[in-house]
Amino acid sequence: MKRFVIAVYVENKYGVLTRVSGMFMRKGFNIDSLTVGETDDPAYSRITITLRGDDYAREQLINQLKKLFNVKQVKLLDGESSVEREMALIKVRNTAENRSEIMAATEIYRAKIIDYTTDTMCVEITGEPTKINAFIEVMRPLGIVEMCRTGVVALERGGSIMEK
């Protein structure tokens, strides 16, 4: 099972996300994360999907995506030639015992404290998913109250662009 990232250009229209996600369900693929947002051209959205599977699953998935009428372009992004980022918001318990440790970890991971109350702190962290995973593991024993991850967004490095 390999992890892969697929970028999909779709028409920014009613029901397109359902069409794409419905196909995953129909064909029995399990998504790790899916993000969607408008592109520089509001007529199109860009969906970034990360999932795990074998080569067969990857080939099938790309071919099935290409068949959807609202899908304009599908591209497999590899880790070498693309940049990936994800963001997480993590709310942790704020106590006298863990306060300094949270702040130290936040500093080291170049995260940011964006909310502070006497009970909790909210930390924003951006980076590759592996970095976020590592940070979460540091925070976990300190008492995570609530957490939210955006899922991966990715672009190819350099001048390469996806044609719409």
Add this chain to the structure above:
Amino acid sequence: MENKQVQVMNGAQIVIETLIEQGVTDVFGYPGGQVINIYDALYNASDRINHVLTAHEQGASHAADGYSRVTGKVGVVIATSGPGATNLVTGIATAMLDSIPMVAITGNVPNSLIGKDSFQEINITGITLPITKHNYFVQDINELADTIREAFKIAKSGRPGPVLIDIPKDVQIAKTEFIPGSVVEPFPQAEVEDADIDRAVELINAAERPYIYIGGGAAGRGMTKDIMALAEKVDAYIGCTFMGLSAMPNSYDRFLGMQGMHGHYASSMANKEADLIIGVGVRFSDRATGNISKYAKGAKIIQLDTDLSEINKNVKVDVGLIGSIVSSFSRILSRCEKKNHPEWHTIVDGFKAEERRISDEAEKRATNPMTPKKIFDIINEIKDKNTIIATDVGQHQMWAAQYVDFERTRRFASSGGLGTMGYGLGAAIGAQIASGDRTVLITGDGSFGMNLNELATAVTYNTPVVIVLMNNGVLGMVRQWQTLFFNKHYSNTVLDRKTDFVKLADAFGLPARRVTTPEEFRDAFAAAMQHDGPYLIDTIIDMDEFVLPMLPPGGSIEDIITTKEKEASK
């Protein structure tokens, strides 16, 4: 309005005008509250477009499907919102699985009532998302005509399929300018690269036991001559999937018939023994290949398809040619070397002889003279080359697939992929109306019971559909499995109904006869084929008849079951 062609119309009129513009001459459907405006537009255009009213929306959807199968045209069905729309679901799914071009038009409640669980409101685009090639919910009158045009384009393009357009009532009432357009052409298909054609040709030139395996993607596309020409040139044999039936004349001696779970012994064996399989518009479905892990182990595989997701989906192929099947095939044909494979002939002749032996023995052992084979021998003898065969689903369908002699393309309407019991009667009516040719519906008492209400439609429109109801009083296909694999536990497959189909036919207003011998069947069928209108023949057969040969589910050709006696005694 300087342009004379531009007229202000309401949405309902635009629907009908766009259908007419797209060359639609017949539509099937059923009126209701949210399509009443469309039916009003139909009323005013009745001299230019014919509407066939069925007994049930499902029947209308199957009729549109049958209409398409025998003509290649896009079948059109109209239904109202809510239950009208949900009744189309089985028909749309049937078309999807068999790649039949169809446009389904449904009405819906006005936009202002959408999402409020209004009376007869249903989210039909959501429901049909996985069973359509694409679907639309039209929110703006100004997009209506182009949406319908695009729907036709998608339905026809590449691998065809059904498209649904849901039109809320306010869009049907709203008015806008209608600018007439022309019949849309399918999206152009990519041409396969020369190098890939050459790789396929190399494999063909090197093969000693080539087998051309044709499916729904090859049937009805004018490829018959080319397929025969390639078979002659490279000395190949031809077999087909269920969906490939009627693409080849059965009389052609290189054609071995349908392969697979209930296929011909000779074609299944030839597929197994081949060293090269040329798949043309096939998806290597489990029913056609048997256990995929044991399929064609010693063979190279070339696959021609227009749908890129089919390549390597079910089997790993050596050369996948994605693009126009027709053009790729003719390019291969022109580049292949002439070959002779006398040893291949000897092998296949052996398979043919074994197939004959199995079949003769089965006929000899039969205690009841009314065997399925006998019935189809008589049908083949009396029908002509234009007779259309429609079927329902079950044993009778497989017997039809095995025994009917097709002489030309697009003469077969049957639900292959979805296996829809209750498909046949609606499809037969649609096929008959489309072609004007006499249609024989092969059905069983189980399937027929599902949608026999369409007898009313056949009588109303006086469509010459000859219904051969193979009546064994049981759900024969499931019962066959119960006999073979479930210790004869006949759970809910013995119908024990008291339906008198002759009286039933009489009540609907069509003539019928009950027959119990081949002689009676011959008389009745000959009379039915001359009758001006529908005719039902209640054909009594033995409940213990089997569809043979059979590859057990999950089995491969090594596990083939050829006689009932051997298995039953196991």
